[in-house]
Amino acid sequence: MTTSHTLVVEDLAVGYKDRAVLERLDLAVPPGRITAIVGANASGKSTLLRSMSRLLAPRAGAVLLDGRSVHRMHAKELARTLGLLPQSPVAPEGITVADLVGRGRNPHQGLFSRWSAADDAAVAAALDATHTAGLAERPVDELSGGQRQRVWIAMALAQQTDLLLLDEPTTFLDVSHQVEVLDLLTDLNRARGTTIVMVLHDLNLAARYADHLVALAGGRLHAAGAPADVLTEDCVRTVFGLESRVITDPTCGKPLVLPLGRHHTSGSPRG
Missing domain, CATH: 3.40.50.300 (P-loop containing nucleotide triphosphate hydrolases)
Structure with a gap:
């Protein structure tokens, strides 16, 4: 696809x-x-x-x-x-992980439509993919920065754009x-x-x-x-x-940037 x-x-x-x-x-x-x-x-x-x-x-x-x-x-x-995960998103105070990720389904909700099994499946898949299912009932504001970031990504995934x-x-x-x-x-x-x-x-x-x-x-x-x-x-x-040296990354064949500095150039003394 x-x-x-x-x-x-x-x-x-x-x-x-x-x-x-x-x-x-x-x-x-x-x-x-x-x-x-x-x-x-x-x-x-x-x-x-x-x-x-x-x-x-x-x-x-x-x-x-x-x-x-x-x-x-x-x-x-x-x-x-089109979905967007901005740089510094802010969650409503006290909202749980599951409720925040569920907000990713808002664009798919009509004026009179109800929450559906498809919505449940989308949220569950997003939580599983980001390894945040175990946090579902936790308030977002109690999570670490890394956990919060994964929850925001889960919300973006649940939007299914x-x-x-x-x-x-x-x-x-x-x-x-x-x-x-x-x-x-x-x-x-x-x-x-x-x-x-x-x-x-x-x-x-x-x-x-x-x-x-x-x-x-x-x-x-x-x-x-x-x-x-x-x-x-x-x-x-x-x-x-x-200043840098760009070589081929041996793991994937893509460019690999090696930054140069006053203390880490070819022939520079150690110490």
């Missing part, structure tokens, strides 16, 4: 008050693939994701879902196709849980053909898990394409201001 939905950014300009963040940006998200957005702090990564999910209105240009502006679609209609946008989904997670979450998203992509777009800080995880990389620099698109084409030493230097 591969989703046939298209998500395209055309000549997009976005800003906050008098500050421009994104300028004249064009981007086509490959359907049915995993796209990772990378860039330095304040490069516009989260702003782009928020614009793609219509949380931010553009100053110019458009975000088109299947040729229609997302900013002109009814919120519930959009939410049945064909496109899923995630802003730093590995935040608050240790390395093993970061890999677990990215494996989970890969499973979702391969099993359902879900188009996934996520902002990641870790370049090596982005290169390993993404089919398509988008590198932003100063609010503009610097490069987009396969990880091997985008993640070069010149790109890392331009986008991050970092």
Whole structure:
């Protein structure tokens, strides 16, 4: 299965008050693939994701879902196709894990429809996939940061959209849980053909898990394409201001970035 939905950014300009963040940006998200957005702090990564999910209105240009502006679609209609996990979501005070994950089913509820067996199944599957079923009756505000992050991902999965946008989904997670979450998203992509777009800080995880990389620099698109084409030493230097060596990851054949520093360069003394 591969989703046939298209998500395209055309000549997009976005800003906050008098500050421009994104300028004249064009981007086509490959359907049915995993796209990772990378860039330095304040490069516009989260702003782009928020614009793609219509949380931010553009100053110019458009975000088109299947040729229609997302900013002109009814919120519930959009939410049945496109889901978003923002960077710092806030849960209502005292809400349990099961109730929060169940809110992912809201776009599928009509004005007079009742909770169904399909809704139960979607929530149960999302809890199982994120290993949070044992937390179902716990209040979300009593969980650790890593547990909360997995619960939010479960809510996004319960929404069962064909496109899923995630802003730093590995935040608050240790390395093993970061890999677990990215494996989970890969499973979702391969099993359902879900188009996934996520902002990641870790370049090596982005290169390993993404089919398509988008590198932003100063609010503009610097490069987009396969990880091997985008993640070069010149790109890392331009986008991050970092000298590096890029080699082939022996575990997957993707690019592997080795940062250089004053104390860790070839021939530098130890100590």
